[in-house]
Amino acid sequence: MSRTEQIKPAPLDVHASPRPLSGDIAVPGDKSISHRALMFAGLAQGTTRIVGLLEGEDVLRTADAMRALGADIRREGRDWVVDGRGIGSLDEPADVLDMGNSGTAARLLCGILASHDMTAVMTGDGSLRKRPMRRVTGPLAECGATFLTRSGDRLPLAVRGAAQARPISYRLPVASAQVKSALLLAGLNASGLTRIEEPVATRDHTENMLRHFGVPVDVTPLEGGGCAISVQGPARLAARDVIVPGDPSSAAFPIAAALLVPGSSILLRGVGLNPLRTGLLQTLREMGADLRLENERVEGGEPVGDLRVTAGTLTAVDVPPERAPSMIDEYPVLAVVCAAANGRSRLRGLAELRVKESDRLSATAALLEANGVSVTIEGDDLLVSGCGGPPPGGGSVATHMDHRLAMSAVVMGLAARQPVHVDDLGFVDTSFPGFVRLMNGLGAGIGA
Numbered sequence: 001m002s003r004t005e006q007i008k009p010a011p012l013d014v015h016a017s018p019r020p021l022s023g024d025i026a027v028p029g030d031k032s033i034s035h036r037a038l039m040f041a042g043l044a045q046g047t048t049r050i051v052g053l054l055e056g057e058d059v060l061r062t063a064d065a066m067r068a069l070g071a072d073i074r075r076e077g078r079d080w081v082v083d084g085r086g087i088g089s090l091d092e093p094a095d096v097l098d099m100g101n102s103g104t105a106a107r108l109l110c111g112i113l114a115s116h117d118m119t120a121v122m123t124g125d126g127s128l129r130k131r132p133m134r135r136v137t138g139p140l141a142e143c144g145a146t147f148l149t150r151s152g153d154r155l156p157l158a159v160r161g162a163a164q165a166r167p168i169s170y171r172l173p174v175a176s177a178q179v180k181s182a183l184l185l186a187g188l189n190a191s192g193l194t195r196i197e198e199p200v201a202t203r204d205h206t207e208n209m210l211r212h213f214g215v216p217v218d219v220t221p222l223e224g225g226g227c228a229i230s231v232q233g234p235a236r237l238a239a240r241d242v243i244v245p246g247d248p249s250s251a252a253f254p255i256a257a258a259l260l261v262p263g264s265s266i267l268l269r270g271v272g273l274n275p276l277r278t279g280l281l282q283t284l285r286e287m288g289a290d291l292r293l294e295n296e297r298v299e300g301g302e303p304v305g306d307l308r309v310t311a312g313t314l315t316a317v318d319v320p321p322e323r324a325p326s327m328i329d330e331y332p333v334l335a336v337v338c339a340a341a342n343g344r345s346r347l348r349g350l351a352e353l354r355v356k357e358s359d360r361l362s363a364t365a366a367l368l369e370a371n372g373v374s375v376t377i378e379g380d381d382l383l384v385s386g387c388g389g390p391p392p393g394g395g396s397v398a399t400h401m402d403h404r405l406a407m408s409a410v411v412m413g414l415a416a417r418q419p420v421h422v423d424d425l426g427f428v429d430t431s432f433p434g435f436v437r438l439m440n441g442l443g444a445g446i447g448a
């Protein structure tokens with residue numbers, strides 16, 4: 001049983017915020033960048049200092065796994081310091097690698113293991129064991145690794161990494177930064193050019209951070225759209241310090257709450273603004289949200305800024321499917337915002353939501369329905385009939401071991417007319433430790 005499953009469910013009734021939200025906060029570090037910082041630092045030669053690492057459950061699993069592969073990882077004050085092992089010099093893990101709730105940790109690690117001459121076994125919690133793994137194990141087998149998976153597609157899995165990995169050339173069938181990153185990571189220890197074609201752009205933190213650690217990454221536009229990303233192996237990573245920006249996917253929750261609780265105005269400092277992550281901000285602006293960016297700057301190679309959010313009236317939105325990768329984790333909370341808007345919103349092309357920590361498409365629909373909001377799933381689209389103000393609320397929400405559903409349900413509770421019962425807030429620590437404390441610092445009165 002993994003750590004997250006040992007925690008007793010933490011149910012909570014969330015009441016409407018007793019006052020407008022106000023104040024000035026910084027959300028925790030970006031989860032995607034934090035996983036990569038630990039992995040790349042562990043693969044590098046030398047010592048890396050990481051500032052602003054997310055200390056969420058998912059990232060701590062990556063730290064444990066990289067330690068099991070021989071990296072020395074420790075906390076020094078508020079920073080994390082990693083003495084890397086170097087590509088090709090990793091230890092064979094002495095025990096099963098437990099990736100907890102984290103798809104990113106599991107899939108990216110498969111990439112590292114596939115091109116190292118060792119045997120490893122990997123598992124995860126009850127949510128992660130339901131998620132598809134063939135999307136990485138299939139193409140990674142091309143480099144010479146052998147994977148044994150439960151039912152051909154699920155954790156637990158065993159991998160026998162290739163002794164002399166071959167480079168992979170692959171066109172992504174789904175828009176997934178995890179699959180892209182796993183294949184690029186395998187390519188670092190393969191002899192020759194690894195080339196990944198990406199028809200639709202996904203978050204490019206792997207490419208950015210590889211360059212930061214001194215590995216050339218070529219990105220060439222493809223005729224007909226998308227691009228090809230290549231790395232030449234074997235590569236050497238040189239340790240470099242990393243600054244992790246605030247996670248825009250975590251910022252989504254206080255942003256949504258501030259838009260919906262009347263009279264609110266908050267400032268979020270140091271939010272990551274990588275253009276492949278800002279689909280939610282674009283969508284909220286289309287709904288009429290008052291979002292103002294201040295102090296835009298580049299920190300640690302990623303654009304960041306401070307974001308002023310002011311409550312106001314919102315109108316329905318039609319979100320095109322090609323925007324999904326730039327806001328894939330934000331749809332549950334966007335649906336809650338749409339529930340309070342004027343008119344019927346259509347969120348298109350959400351097939352990938354079905355294979356997240358839960359089936360987020362049906363679970364988001366259930367969250368809204370339980371709280372008196374009319375919602376329909378048509379194919380891969382979610383249609384939400386906005387209430388033109390506070391939704392009725394009064395429902396009970398099943399979070400299915402899914403942190404984003406839990407936080408979306410809290411936002412619904414803060415904005416709704418009747419309290420919302422959330423069955424388990426425990427998984428919030430996956431990506432946003434201190435979420436309730438931070439929201440209460442803005443005046444939300446959760447659990448008061």
Ligand SMILES: O=C(O)C1=C[C@@H](OP(=O)(O)O)[C@@H](O)[C@H](O)C1
Nearest residue numbers: 032104175176177178179328329
């Ligand atoms: O690469 C990453 O760090 C992530 C990619 C996305 O998953 P997919 O690649 O499966 O879309 C996202 O949902 C996840 O939270 C983090």
Ligand SMILES: C=C(OP(=O)(O)O)C(=O)O
Nearest residue numbers: 101102103104105329356
């Ligand atoms: C989908 C998510 O993460 P992962 O795939 O890493 O579990 C998420 O954080 O919403």
